[in-house]
Amino acid sequence: MTPLTRLDGIACPLPLANVDTDQLIPARFMSRPRAAGYGEVLLHGHRFDADGKARAEFPLNQARYAGASILVALRNFGSGSSREAAVYALVDFGFRCVIAPSFGDIFAANAVNNGLLPAVVPEADAARIIASVEADARVQVDLESQAITAGGAQFGFAIDPVWRTKLLNGWDDLDLTRSFEADIRDFFARDAAARPWMPPRRP
């Protein structure tokens, strides 16, 4: 995974609460392999009308937010379905950071596993950042100092310290876990005596 330390780019406002993962990527697009790319179907129902025409009023379709790498939304972003494809869609579209007052727990974990920063800000700050990017879309996000700069103002953001380290270094859990193989083996050996009823009884 590519490490993430600092972003300096265009931020796109999405002044909506409860943007669930069904909105981020509708179920009908989820059978495609990752290599096919998920960016074009991001927020499909918001970006396109029933005839597939782009909705001009939707921020993501506007030229001034073209090439955005930062998304700013309202509370409970990424709630709902555990579909990691919601994160693929954001990442493939070009996003490296979502700023919001709160995130669905599963979405946030998925985001970090794909190098996408879920930056938590107070509700009032989310509204201020959205107002600011509507005037000037250029925003800086510094993961090291946990600071957002928008429209000349600074905002702090929260991130789980372990996730921060993972993102800063571009670490993948799998490599780390494999160094604990012996501990895992020992655990299951001990556990077989402690909880003999754990394994499924094959009928």
Place this chain on the structure above:
Amino acid sequence: MGTPQTLFDRLWSAHAVVARADGETLIAIDRHLVHEGSHHAFARLAEKGLPVARPDLTFGVADHYVPTRNRGQGIADATIRGMVEKLEANTGRHGVRLFGLTDPGQGIVHVVGPEQGLTLPGLTIVCGDSHTSTHGALGAWSFGIGASEVAHVLTTQTLWQRRPKQMQVAVRGRPAAGVGGKDIALTLIATIGADGARGHVVEYAGDAVRDLSIEGRLTLCNLSIECGARSGIVAPDATTIAYLAGRPWAPQGRDLEEAAEHWLGLASDTDAAFDRSIVLDAAEIVPVVTWGTSPEEALPITGSVPDPSRIADAARAAQYAASIAYMGLRPGQPLGEISIDRVFIGSCTNGRIEDLRAAAAVLAGRRAKVPGLVSPGSSLVKAQAEGEGLDAVFRAAGLEWVESGCSMCVGMNGDVLAPGERCASTTNRNFRGRQGQGSRTHLMSPAMVAAAAVAGRLTDARPLLEGRPLP
């Protein structure tokens, strides 16, 4: 005596393999359930040339994409067929037991787990599906995970976790007839919000929860994710043990007795501490329906669509206005005047036998004014319902009785609403487009959906249940 422990404290410490200084703990996973949507994770394994570490603890279920009609004729849609075949190939390659399309035990993963006795108290259970919280009804710590985590569990049978906070939801008293697990859950979500339990494991307690059947507890735990909690749990008790007796994959005889002794000792100590506690009075709960596009946008059926112009909080008013516009409703419109186009009865939330009995109790001898689909939660539930003659009740009412799968809960198999159509549904998400592009969903209990079918609009099921024996 040490510090008082919660049920979750005990589950956590029993599964901690290694604790890192930064607070992350490697958790051992006892059951891993995979479905068609797990294709990304299997692809990752193939890329890295890695095996499945514990095929004996991994189980596959075909549910998200399976057709609900004409199954004998194979799957016509190539993409959908590809998804089901990919699951067959991946589980076959790695020696994972699959409850596939033609297996008599096939069904929705969160119905199949408990029904087969794969779900047991004291286990950790994960699945790449957010409603994995369901399994907590039996006293397991269960939670939904993403594809990267699925790949991690497949290859290591573990996951890194940070200890979640704990919330106790105590439901006291006795609910009125016709009020059940779904109404309790929707009331809770409306009270604390769709993100109210974010970061928490929710333990459901209180006499109203104790009095619930396992089916009712499964519904309650299933909906935990709709208030943001990755897991919901209920302490195992005599009801739990009785439910597990004779389940194919559960311990039996003396083994079950020994296990039961352990399980009954898992309950939270009476003086154990929770980070947050909520108390609900069951007697005050009225059948609930959702009016908006988030499960938190729910009200008693006796209420009206909120009026955003009367809401002081600007953000909340804007959210409600957007939901009302999408749903095609009027501020102030009485909920009982909302006409529907279609009904759906099924899903991992309300597709179990008790749910079908409740819907049938309303529908018996009546006709539905709108078309609708009834898809049982599993093929075994379907067989049982047919044995009880429930299928005949649904058919006589004019509803379609089909095979088991996720079906119209998520629409991946092609069972979808037309754009703009309004559905009374026993499912779990009223999200925009969840039941198909432009779909409008109202969530409620099976009895309430059945009542809506009879009336052609949202309505209180209780008068329709009068004089009828409730299951």
